[in-house]
Amino acid sequence: MKAFAVRVLTQLAVAAATLLFAALLLLAIGVSPGDAATAFWNGTFGSPTNAGTTLTQAVPLFLVALGWIVADKAGRMHVGFPGQVVIGGCAAAAVGLQCDGVPRVLAIVACALAGIAGGALWAGIVAWLWASRGVLEIISSLLLNLVALQVLAWLVRGPLQGSLDQQPQSANFPASTLWPAVESVPGRTLSYDVILLPLLAAALIWLFARTVFGFELRAAGGNLDAARWNGINPVRMGVSAIVISGGLAGLAGAALLFAGSAPWLSEGFEAGIGFNGIAVALLARNSPIGAIVTAIVFASLNVGGTSLQALLDVPSSLTSVLQGAVIVLVLVAAMLLRRRRAARRPAAPVTTTPSTEKELVA
Numbered sequence: 001m002k003a004f005a006v007r008v009l010t011q012l013a014v015a016a017a018t019l020l021f022a023a024l025l026l027l028a029i030g031v032s033p034g035d036a037a038t039a040f041w042n043g044t045f046g047s048p049t050n051a052g053t054t055l056t057q058a059v060p061l062f063l064v065a066l067g068w069i070v071a072d073k074a075g076r077m078h079v080g081f082p083g084q085v086v087i088g089g090c091a092a093a094a095v096g097l098q099c100d101g102v103p104r105v106l107a108i109v110a111c112a113l114a115g116i117a118g119g120a121l122w123a124g125i126v127a128w129l130w131a132s133r134g135v136l137e138i139i140s141s142l143l144l145n146l147v148a149l150q151v152l153a154w155l156v157r158g159p160l161q162g163s164l165d166q167q168p169q170s171a172n173f174p175a176s177t178l179w180p181a182v183e184s185v186p187g188r189t190l191s192y193d194v195i196l197l198p199l200l201a202a203a204l205i206w207l208f209a210r211t212v213f214g215f216e217l218r219a220a221g222g223n224l225d226a227a228r229w230n231g232i233n234p235v236r237m238g239v240s241a242i243v244i245s246g247g248l249a250g251l252a253g254a255a256l257l258f259a260g261s262a263p264w265l266s267e268g269f270e271a272g273i274g275f276n277g278i279a280v281a282l283l284a285r286n287s288p289i290g291a292i293v294t295a296i297v298f299a300s301l302n303v304g305g306t307s308l309q310a311l312l313d314v315p316s317s318l319t320s321v322l323q324g325a326v327i328v329l330v331l332v333a334a335m336l337l338r339r340r341r342a343a344r345r346p347a348a349p350v351t352t353t354p355s356t357e358k359e360l361v362a
Contacts, residue, residue, distance in 0.1 A: 119250020
């Protein structure tokens with residue numbers, strides 16, 4: 001209970017420090033913090049329409065964060081989520097454009113599965129290079145991000161190009177492929193994919209705590225020698241974790257396209273979701289429940305930043321600065337908490353043998 005209280009107080013301190021930092025930045029550029037706070041709240045949660053936009057944008061961030069958590073549990077660290085989001089989105093778009101006339105349920109499921117498959121296959125390249133060739137996954141995944149961007153650029157200028165004015169984008173997706181929105185929210189800004197937040201968080205917690213696969217995943221990431229002694233293949237579990245994480249990122253790519261406001265594939269649709277999703281997971285300390293909160297925080301910063309720019313002419317770069325400040329403050333708080341625990345941990349008792357006792361006396 002005491003540890004929980006310390007964690008809550010730490011999070012409140014981080015929030016207060018972030019708000020103070022934001023206020024100082026706003027004063028430096030000549031904007032009233034009070035006016036900015038009002039505009040920020042109105043732009044994020046001040047109306048059902050804006051709240052729906054914020055929650056919908058939190059879903060892809062959350063999915064990428066879950067992908068990082070799965071990979072991290074198995075001891076694998078890769079940064080290929082931007083590329084997996086892009087390829088997953090490309091695969092989902094390619095299927096979606098062929099679903100005109102297909103029943104809505106089948107079209108939505110097909111597009112979602114295509115996104116998962118695209119992201120998983122792209123992550124599978126990373127897993128294969130690591131498992132069979134010993135290539136560090138953090139290097140191969142980073143390079144594959146660049147390849148994915150070139151694949152996207154080729155698709156929207158070639159096979160999937162459908163704009164009448166020859167813009168680098170696809171044609172509009174058929175209405176049957178668009179993910180349903182909550183009718184009671186004006187503007188249809190809240191997609192039903194928001195239910196993925198609690199459902200997938202609960203599913204992942206259950207997977208880690210209640211299944212053999214989850215135990216083997218954690219064992220492979222915790223202690224390789226102990227895992228091998230228990231008959232667990234760390235390589236197989238690492239490959240599985242990387243592929244699953246890629247599937248989640250690919251689903252995030254599908255969510256960006258079919259639950260977003262722009263129902264077509266274009267360059268830049270990934271919009272930094274891949275790397276921001278990693279930050280969401282790190283700030284949540286790899287907690288699926290915590291990732292829900294941090295994903296909403298990051299989404300509100302994006303949506304609120306747009307509102308500040310439109311209403312108060314605040315530079316759009318302020319959002320990135322605030323996101324960076326949150327990350328730095330959380331990391332500093334985590335380091336301080338770790339040092340506090342280490343200082344309170346009792347020292348290991350010194351055991352002596354007859355020989356060492358003689359040496360001490362001498």
